[in-house]
Amino acid sequence: MTDCRMDQTLTLGPVTLTVADLERSVRYYTQVAGFRLLDRHTQRAQLGVPGRVLVDLHEIAGAVAPPPSSPGLSHFAPLVPTRADVVRFTQRHLDAGLDIDPRDHVVSQSCYVTDPDGHTIEVTWACPQEQWQWTDEGLPVVVSTPIAVQDLLNEPGASTPAHLPAGTQMGHVQIKATDAALTRTQAFYRDLLGLEIYARLGDGFIGVGVSDYRSLLVLTNRFSPHGGTPAGPDTARLTCVDLLLTNPETIEQLAERLTVADHPHQRTGTIVTTHDPSGNPLRFSVHDTAKPASRTGA
Numbered sequence: 001m002t003d004c005r006m007d008q009t010l011t012l013g014p015v016t017l018t019v020a021d022l023e024r025s026v027r028y029y030t031q032v033a034g035f036r037l038l039d040r041h042t043q044r045a046q047l048g049v050p051g052r053v054l055v056d057l058h059e060i061a062g063a064v065a066p067p068p069s070s071p072g073l074s075h076f077a078p079l080v081p082t083r084a085d086v087v088r089f090t091q092r093h094l095d096a097g098l099d100i101d102p103r104d105h106v107v108s109q110s111c112y113v114t115d116p117d118g119h120t121i122e123v124t125w126a127c128p129q130e131q132w133q134w135t136d137e138g139l140p141v142v143v144s145t146p147i148a149v150q151d152l153l154n155e156p157g158a159s160t161p162a163h164l165p166a167g168t169q170m171g172h173v174q175i176k177a178t179d180a181a182l183t184r185t186q187a188f189y190r191d192l193l194g195l196e197i198y199a200r201l202g203d204g205f206i207g208v209g210v211s212d213y214r215s216l217l218v219l220t221n222r223f224s225p226h227g228g229t230p231a232g233p234d235t236a237r238l239t240c241v242d243l244l245l246t247n248p249e250t251i252e253q254l255a256e257r258l259t260v261a262d263h264p265h266q267r268t269g270t271i272v273t274t275h276d277p278s279g280n281p282l283r284f285s286v287h288d289t290a291k292p293a294s295r296t297g298a
Contacts, residue, residue, distance in 0.1 A: 006194040012170035013242030022059035066231030069224035073238035075120035079171025087158035102147035117236035244287035
């Protein structure tokens, strides 16, 4: 166990996913989910909001779903400024005839959907902290209670269609772990990376972050608590979670901790790539705030 703690400037960048049909995915993300197309190449597209990439899609033609037990993405969660933004996102999916799953988590309210490849998206709004509830351990209570669709649609000011607003950022990414009781997972994220545990639900769910009880990464073993089948190269899967820092020294310190722990990783300048104990890919880098995201259209 280490006394080192991750720098509190840590934030989330985009998730990188593979998809079977890039054109199909771009249509969904822009026309239904309300993302903006920021950059486009033959087999790659970056989508998000002006100035911020939220998802980086790479085409593997004909990619199939990975085994349910494989490590990888459970969901990624863009965080929007208002509850009305969640409602607009919900309404766009209803208008498209797609399934939705609105949920109240006490700390947040969300709508879950799946993209054409089965990747789950949770657009979420953070409830005011004074409305939160707390466990005996001093952590936020996290539940998952269905929200009646009509209650959500009655939100004032939510009837005007709109894209995801410019203030949207990546709220959290939930990743599938494969170890019983999350023992190795907790040791990696808390003791080696230096993240704080800000949420816990039994032996199957922990949330980790750096400040203000906000979980940036959520780890769950509910899909496969006793080992899983890795996703193959021909599957639609998670290939990277980007984590952004502001200080190059933090990258150097992280690389040193991984080296001392003999944990496999690669360092190239101010970028460190590694995998968690379940095989989930993580990339830490220094965020260049002076470099805006490229943009090719809406």
